[in-house]
Amino acid sequence: MSVGFRQGVSEDPARLAWDASRPRPLAWTAWYTAAEDAVPTRSSLKSLFRREAVAVEAPLAASTRSFPLVLLSHGTGATALALEWLAHRLAQQGYVVLGVDHHGHTGSETYRAEGFLCMWERARDLSALLSDLSWRAALGGNIDEDAHLVGFSAGAYTAMLMVGARIAYSQFEPDNPVKSPIRGPREFPDLADRLPALFDNPVFREAWERRRDDHSDNRIKSAFAIAPGRSVLGFDRNSLHTIQRPVFLVAADADRQAPAECWRFLHDNVGGPTESPKTTKPELDIVHGGVDHYVFLPEAALPGFASEPELFADPPGIQRREVHDHVAECAIRFFARQPERIGTTGDV
Template structure:
């Protein structure tokens, strides 16, 4: 199937950017089935990720019914491009996939401590795309079904998706009062995050306002089911009472050798507290970053640890299996009389 691609940016007028200079930006990337006659081309860019050729801004492929939509939420410090591997496979299964870059917590712009500390701000980015679908659909209106919506997230993206399902945060993972002596003070991408929080609470009105929204409910009942890839320790921030209220089916996937988000510590903990979840632990020594794309020469040169798998493991085949499992999950939730 030909792969269509579009991108743009929306601005959330209800929330400021971290500098209080304007509304919060929500950059988006859309992958969808393109018309058979279009020509695909590789996007010319220097990237760590291998990507498929796309037909930019192409017309959509004719279908008897609109394509269901999957919202994508990237991992800590990542971008929507980091889930292109899943998006294009979902397109082959008959879906459209829409990813966003979470402001301040994305590699598409400078990292901000605010964006890493206030992970709950990521969930409204995804809901905004549904609230404002007319602003990005354009000529695709009526061809992508924003009433049949699913979600998938990796690592911190799984946290974001859990908020949409009804989980409520009680605290921020790296707030100083909760850290263990000698333990990590931030994620791999922002290792001294905890040191920034006290000063931000003193100096930034935007940060204080966001901090006050920490324990709001960001539940969005438009999400029918969800894929959770390698949820991390941030899930421990959720109220266990709120997890009992999650009704949408969730599939949790994780590697057996994930050191960043150990399966027994994170995924199993979450699975045991959800009433409609399934847990699949991949064997073979798979780590956390099997959920990121295959690497280019540039990617291997700068961050080989992100793209290196155990001997005998082909990341492409793992990605194929993940896409098949997720498509089956979403199709099960897309049954109409």
């Protein structure tokens, strides 16, 4: 079964770009089951990652039923293409998979400290994209109005926000009682020190004041959260207790970027406090073998080995493709177990 591939740019008219020059951009990438005569090829463009073979701009396969939809939220500083390994496998199973490059927090454009600090704006990206009609027109066919959501690392934080987690404190907020051991991620190591000066930017000020808002979206059917990072420790516990939508957590057993306390915090609190016997807890899968955070990125292309070796240094005996196969199978089975939702209104 061939996988189609298409990219485009939408926008959120309700928010401005960080430099206030235009509406907030929503650069999207879609993978989907392609028409029978589609011919997949592998991109020749230079990339850190090994790209999958796709049929670029091929028509969506004909179907008498609506295609189920999965949204993707990438990790810090990455792009939707960093989850192509999973998107491709899902598309082969009949899903339409739609990812967005989160403005200011993505490698497809210049990094902005605002984007790294206001990570809750990522949830609004996906809500806006769900409401946008342009990508649906570009793909054609009949695609579900609601969606499952997959997020990796910072994307896992996004996924939890969209099923009901609320923010008590931002990771680098000065008043946060849970002090981060770092001042910023590898892409922005002095991020916390940049916060005071950013209040001169009115777009940032407005976004910052939204951090404790409700960022959930009723159209999200379930959350598949891969390697949630330290930012989740700032969630309000009571908000996690009230989450009723299905959640699946994936963790690596030797993750230095997203240590075990992060997934344990979610596992112990989502659906109710640990001591409550009546709660439905998230499903959990831990990848063993001394596996670190970046095993959930694609396999390396030659430029990746040369320029970013730490992203591809898996321990002996670990085959990244096998890990990807396993995680994809977990996602496919998890989504298949979720009942059809009747009468979804699409209200946010």
